[in-house]
Amino acid sequence: MIFFRRQLPLLITLVTGIVFAAQYYVPHPASEEMLTTVTKWLQIIGGFALVLGVTSLFHIHAVKIRRKEPGWGYSFVLYAAMLGTIAIGLWLEGKETINGTMTAFGWIYNFMMVPLQGTMFAILAFFIASAAYRSFRARSREAAVLLIAAIIVMMGRVPLGEYLVPISGDITQWILNVLNASVRRAILIGVSLGAVALSLKIIFGVERAYLGGGKE
Amino acid sequence: MNTVFDMTGWPRKLILVISLVIAWPACLWAAGVAAPREVRVFDTPNDGGGGLTVAWALEPGEGPATHYQILLAEAKDGAAVKQLAEFPANSHYAKEIKSPWWTRPVPKTYHQYDIKTGKGVELKDGTAYVVTLAMTNGEERAETQAAPATPGPNWINWNQANNLLLVLLFGSVLFASIQAAKKREIFLRRIAGLDAVDEAIGRATELGKPILYLTGAGDMSEPSTIAAAVILGRVAKRVAAYETDLMVPHRDPIVMAVCQEITKQSYLEAGKPDAFKEDSNFFITTDQFSYTAAVDGIMLRRKPAANFFMGSYFAESLLLTETGASTGAIQIAGTDSDHQLPFFVTTCDYTLIGEELYAASAYLSREPVQVGTLRGQDIGKGIILCVLGIGTILATSGILFGTEFQTLFLDFFRDVK
Numbered sequence: 280m281i282f283f284r285r286q287l288p289l290l291i292t293l294v295t296g297i298v299f300a301a302q303y304y305v306p307h308p309a310s311e312e313m314l315t316t317v318t319k320w321l322q323i324i325g326g327f328a329l330v331l332g333v334t335s336l337f338h339i340h341a342v343k344i345r346r347k348e349p350g351w352g353y354s355f356v357l358y359a360a361m362l363g364t365i366a367i368g369l370w371l372e373g374k375e376t377i378n379g380t381m382t383a384f385g386w387i388y389n390f391m392m393v394p395l396q397g398t399m400f401a402i403l404a405f406f407i408a409s410a411a412y413r414s415f416r417a418r419s420r421e422a423a424v425l426l427i428a429a430i431i432v433m434m435g436r437v438p439l440g441e442y443l444v445p446i447s448g449d450i451t452q453w454i455l456n457v458l459n460a461s462v463r464r465a466i467l468i469g470v471s472l473g474a475v476a477l478s479l480k481i482i483f484g485v486e487r488a489y490l491g492g493g494k495e
Numbered sequence: 496m497n498t499v500f501d502m503t504g505w506p507r508k509l510i511l512v513i514s515l516v517i518a519w520p521a522c523l524w525a526a527g528v529a530a531p532r533e534v535r536v537f538d539t540p541n542d543g544g545g546g547l548t549v550a551w552a553l554e555p556g557e558g559p560a561t562h563y564q565i566l567l568a569e570a571k572d573g574a575a576v577k578q579l580a581e582f583p584a585n586s587h588y589a590k591e592i593k594s595p596w597w598t599r600p601v602p603k604t605y606h607q608y609d610i611k612t613g614k615g616v617e618l619k620d621g622t623a624y625v626v627t628l629a630m631t632n633g634e635e636r637a638e639t640q641a642a643p644a645t646p647g648p649n650w651i652n653w654n655q656a657n658n659l660l661l662v663l664l665f666g667s668v669l670f671a672s673i674q675a676a677k678k679r680e681i682f683l684r685r686i687a688g689l690d691a692v693d694e695a696i697g698r699a700t701e702l703g704k705p706i707l708y709l710t711g712a713g714d715m716s717e718p719s720t721i722a723a724a725v726i727l728g729r730v731a732k733r734v735a736a737y738e739t740d741l742m743v744p745h746r747d748p749i750v751m752a753v754c755q756e757i758t759k760q761s762y763l764e765a766g767k768p769d770a771f772k773e774d775s776n777f778f779i780t781t782d783q784f785s786y787t788a789a790v791d792g793i794m795l796r797r798k799p800a801a802n803f804f805m806g807s808y809f810a811e812s813l814l815l816t817e818t819g820a821s822t823g824a825i826q827i828a829g830t831d832s833d834h835q836l837p838f839f840v841t842t843c844d845y846t847l848i849g850e851e852l853y854a855a856s857a858y859l860s861r862e863p864v865q866v867g868t869l870r871g872q873d874i875g876k877g878i879i880l881c882v883l884g885i886g887t888i889l890a891t892s893g894i895l896f897g898t899e900f901q902t903l904f905l906d907f908f909r910d911v912k
Contacts, residue, residue, distance in 0.1 A: 332748030332778035473853030
């Protein structure tokens with residue numbers, strides 16, 4: 280069993296890792312075709328995995344309803360909404376419009392899902408304001424630097440600010456193009472090296488924790 | 496009678512000479528429609544097929560008034576000639592094509608034109624074509640003999656040879672560092688965010704509250720998600736030892752399945768297999784804001800004492816962390832999404848910035864093999880720093896002195912596809 284649990288996955292990882300790393304250097308159509316085929320496999324596996332996810336969701340909320348845990352009403356709403364949407368979607372073959380007329384399935388998406396998503400996204404504006412308030416309190420030297428930089432950048436980005444302090448536009452550009460860009464690039468270099476190192480460790484079996492556990 | 500206007504003597508000769516000197520280049524232009532020389536037509540190197548390259552030497556008489564025409568026909572049907580392009584003779588130089596010095600097919604001073612399958616032309620691999628090059632100037636025209644060539648796909652893109660060499664170099668450094676780390680201990684600088692992991696778990700245990708761990712928005716093919724899953728294993732081991740509740744809501748079912756196995760193994764290693772709950776890893780939805788709303792709801796209802804945000808994030812980062820901060824939980828984030836870092840730094844108690852996310856596994860396990868990779872990464876960064884310095888000096892000197900030998904070095908570190 281150790282072969283199927285450990286050695287076989289490591290072997291598959293090694294072979295596919297090397298093959299697909301090499302694929303980057305091969306422009307031949309056969310190489311592109313192989314990548315396309317494997318991408319389709321991934322989509323198919325993803326489709327099957329979604330069954331796992333939905334099963335998990337149903338199970339968790341069924342348990343909550345059965346045990347009448349606090350907030351079990353939300354689980355009931357989730358069940359009703361999900362089963363209702365699935366039933367309507369299957370009935371209408373997943374069509375959002377028929378002959379230019381919106382179906383019930385389309386209505387659920389356009390008048391329930393989209394506004395709810397929009398509401399969540401809109402809350403971001405208020406969260407940015409509260410987070411900015413908290414971080415701009417100059418409690419330390421670093422926070423003071425952040426506060427000053429933020430004030431300059433805000434002045435430089437708003438037409439009124441640039442009108443009142445004309446030089447703020449130039450300073451803003453300098454902060455963004457020199458200080459900000461250089462730090463971002465430094466972070467990206469570190470991230471890229473880290474990602475390459477992790478990939479090499481996984482391909483060559485040095486990192487095995489993702490298989491579930493450490494050393495055997 | 497001789498006068499100053501007498502045109503029969505030396506003034507006439509002088510005017511003739513001056514006229515000739517002035518008119519010579521114009522005569523050359525007018526007469527510069529000789530057929531292009533040293534014409535080469537060949538399969539475009541380093542491509543996936545469907546491409547031919549035409550290259551030819553500069554003509555002495557070429558200028559803005561003269562034009563080049565590229566004509567293409569199938570070899571078996573030479574009569575159906577199609578004009579592909581016409582352009583001024585002072586354009587389309589080989590130096591304008593982005594290719595490194597080791598794959599440049601002709602000298603930089605040559606003209607070069609790439610024929611590719613696209614608008615109005617389709618080159619079939621394995622089919623022989625003939626290409627004719629013509630030079631025109633008004634009504635005058637001179638063309639070369641049709642040159643045959645067959646397009647075909649290539650097995651290796653040598654333009655990316657530098658990339659391959661750098662990966663091999665970095666890989667060698669990495670594995671050498673791992674070997675070195677096995678022999679002697681390597682110093683690791685303190686990472687406050689990772690030191691706080693134990694503190695966060697301990698606090699949750701004392702308060703009798705659960706721990707919330709998020710693996711980010713990415714799927715299992717993203718290194719940051721793999722790093723988040725690996726760290727989950729280390730965190731779960733300590734959570735198991737303390738017998739604290741762990742909640743790991745997921746956006747990707749495959750990540751969920753992998754994390755379930757990792758968590759189960761961690762509980763086994765901690766000697767607490769009975770404490771493992773299958774439901775600790777659960778799926779919510781793949782939708783970004785529905786997931787965010789659900790996790791925010793969990794934070795507000797269950798009030799976890801510690802929140803971990805590892806992996807890659809998008810606009811939901813602030814929605815999650817600000818809600819977590821409002822519940823008073825200790826928050827530790829780790830991400831390589833540089834655009835979300837300011838939000839995490841602002842709202843979390845500790846943030847693992849960029850590469851620290853990848854270093855976390857080594858830091859928490861302290862295994863020599865893992866720590867060795869960190870040394871390898873540091874050496875890699877040292878090399879990049881040196882290349883940046885040397886490259887800046889060389890590029891600047893190239894501009895100052897108008898020399899080109901610097902490209903021998905600079906091309907090697909360029910991303911050429």
